[in-house]
Amino acid sequence: MKIPAKDLSRTSAGKVLQQLAENPFNLAAPGQLTAERIKKYQCRCHDFTLLYATQRVDEDTLAALQHLADEAQAIEQFMMMKKGAIMNHIDGCESENRQVLHTACRDVFRKNPTAPDAAIQARRELERLQTFLDELDNRRLTNQQGKTFTDMIQIGIGGSDLGPRALYHALAVFRNPKRNVHFIANVDPDDAATVLSNIDLSRTLVNVVSKSGTTLETLTNEELVRRAYFQAGLDPSHHFIAVTGKDSPMDNPEKYLRSFYMYNYIGGRYSSTSMVGGVMLGFALGYDNFIEIIKGAHDMDMAAEEKDIKKNIPLLMALLGVWNHNFLGCETLAILPYSRALIRFPAHIQQCDMESNGKALSRLGKPLDYQSGPIVWGKVGTNGQHAFYQLLHQGTTIVPMEFIGFRQNQHEQDIEIKGTTSQEKLLANLLAQSLALAVGRQSENLNRKFPGNRPNLVLMADRLTPRTMGGILALYEAKIVFQGFLWNINSFDQEGVQLGKHLANQLLDHFLRIRQDDNYRAGDSDNPGWALLEAADVTGLP
């Protein structure tokens, strides 16, 4: 079964969009952003409404974008992915040739899941997780002194850190108040030291997450924490849990209290709803809340199968992104959630998007003749308004924006000041920004003039719950995957991180030799790596 592959520059829709981009819809022209337009350009999926009247599109643009999705066979490819086709491939290049089945680990609620084998494996791990969590809840599993576990350290980096951490912060209000989670990711020794200085190791579980079982940062941090256990007179095998690939060096039940599996058909950056996030989130929020996350994600995975772009939020967002990026020439994308709980979410999407789509080679094995993934950044509102919105409104660069808002806040606490609640102030700010950026303002004082025409959209839901969080996560995953199909790139490998790793090992070898030989200098005196160590003056480190 051959995956359809067509470069964006070879689509006929692409040529139409190129023409339309010469004179795109002008949001800032008087009377253009009408109430009618705002009512018209809405898209609903399950708990979510997308408001996109503030994009520079009209019916012609949307028709061309629909045509582009059809030509790229975006939905067909999405279905092939969900069924287990080999998506991780580039013609003529040695490739990983893997399936891409993160959607399967959410497809556990139906009799006939789309990818049955993967769904069975997902169910099995869920059952094992439930058993483990029950044992903790019922005090059948305790520390060696018979006390409950109150804390968990998650050791992982990249996909084993950013997504799970974003979800933990997003849903902290639903936490079991007797349980806390801490994260160690960076190889910076200060990262681990900060966590270890604030914790009772005897009542802590350590969840080590690495698919390959060979991630330098994770192994180093695991070893560092193991030594802290030995120093405290504690046996790590009663505290350490592994989440890893089958047959990885970490797949060693003797070293771990419990092991959970992640399968190689789930990429790290798409793995939050597998055991990579599941063990920690189950511990912190309870099993039922983790199932709610999965349920929300599964609902969105199903909604993303819709071919009509006006009814499919992730596909529509993918296409609007391509319009802004490839046709209107915007290099970046800002993700701006107006909810403090989503404080770590932009960092997760930054990874998922940039590692997936920061590629320059088409799946046909040829260099792209157009831009692929944008630079993704962002911050929670209203903090950003007091930080970088100046540039968004009046800078010389146009930044497309994705706002995320909720009708109700998570905590129950709120107060009225000057007649309105904080939540109302938050929403008023969110919607006012969307409007202001789109329509701008004329002024005789040129320094108070706002050119407007800054494309943005607003994603709304009632409240940030485990269910809606799962939905938002799956929405962005699907959006990123769709964009990969539209750009005709392989969104599922990450060869671009290899060279840095390779050179880091070479430099580490210098450090090792310096330690072994006081008089060591790199043999080849014109070696740039050694020169850099000398210039940075780090060769004399203790």
Place this chain on the structure above:
Amino acid sequence: MKIPAKDLSRTSAGKVLQQLAENPFNLAAPGQLTAERIKKYQCRCHDFTLLYATQRVDEDTLAALQHLADEAQAIEQFMMMKKGAIMNHIDGCESENRQVLHTACRDVFRKNPTAPDAAIQARRELERLQTFLDELDNRRLTNQQGKTFTDMIQIGIGGSDLGPRALYHALAVFRNPKRNVHFIANVDPDDAATVLSNIDLSRTLVNVVSKSGTTLETLTNEELVRRAYFQAGLDPSHHFIAVTGKDSPMDNPEKYLRSFYMYNYIGGRYSSTSMVGGVMLGFALGYDNFIEIIKGAHDMDMAAEEKDIKKNIPLLMALLGVWNHNFLGCETLAILPYSRALIRFPAHIQQCDMESNGKALSRLGKPLDYQSGPIVWGKVGTNGQHAFYQLLHQGTTIVPMEFIGFRQNQHEQDIEIKGTTSQEKLLANLLAQSLALAVGRQSENLNRKFPGNRPNLVLMADRLTPRTMGGILALYEAKIVFQGFLWNINSFDQEGVQLGKHLANQLLDHFLRIRQDDNYRAGDSDNPGWALLEAADVTGLP
């Protein structure tokens, strides 16, 4: 005294740079990034070394950049700023017409400071701070039960939050272990609720920071916390401190235990070393450590007066930024500190840079015909390597990068694994990335090819201490100010945030009326603001 003002496009250096940019230095060509080049392209100021061999510059480029700095009279303008000239001005536009004297609040160590009046005011506030902190240390100032204060909540947003918070996290290891600081910035009620749920209010000081005394988020959060005090039966006037402008609505000693002043010649985003950061940092780190921060900043302010760009790190970084942004066409800048403690630093610089230089009007009152401030983003290494470096290495967009590294870590804890320490692994990664991004790699497998030629630089210091932190802060402040001079823009206002505020108040008015009148609908049914509220389905909020 007239500030020199010349648009970049009118400089003769600009024309030379335009020509040079047609064939810039090729880092990826074999044999170009030599050991000799690495040794040659270093710049030192005080505790810092800048390695910039991995920029796309040669002697011709550097000569043209020096010429540009001279033509723009960058150093002359910097000196005028430090002496108290009116910098906050645009010809032909109603302007704030203020002095810009953040450097003066560090210039407290010399008999003859550059701006004597402002330095006297800075010294006076420092003395008042010292007295206050002494009273806390000596238990002369306690809570109403005679107990010491253990916690502080800083309520502020934007400049009253990001810089101080970045410094607090950067230097947490130097903290008085009996004192903790918490931050409330966002108007999102969940922000305050999270802080208040984890704190003993009776032993907490609340530091409310707003220059105007009218910032919506800050007033709302102050009121929310005041109500929590009343509910707990505590008198806020024994707990609340104000940092505000003289004669602002918050300049009301009756409401506050203590008040400190910030002066209108210090902009919010440049105010971390004034009382805006001082009160909280003095409480947490002790007065002497705060003085060390100021000292480090002052040293850098003095180093930034050097006219030779090869001896002035902030000026050189400003010019390299302009080269990459305006002449090599890169829209963004990534700041990548390899130190966990700098976790909040990129967000602060993002604000300081984008709010200062996200402008489209020259100081001559004409729209710019070139790009001004870039989009600034970033994350601490090595986390970023597992997130977005894929795009940095192999994406279709070039991102200039600024790495920051330290020879020693902050905590004493470190371990050797496989013969090297974690700190060595961290540094090896940092330097390897710099090298890999510059030189790239050829490969027969096109998917494993790295084009290289990604301009980057490395800023090194021995260790992240209060002194070096002050230096890094002032370095970036000076860099941003220099870039403003080079782009000939007013880096010291922020008119671009006004329209959003204005529209938010209009929308809030709708919420207020809905509350007062169940049947309220906006009179003008074609009002886009009201239509947006309806489309977002928020008009029926409880």
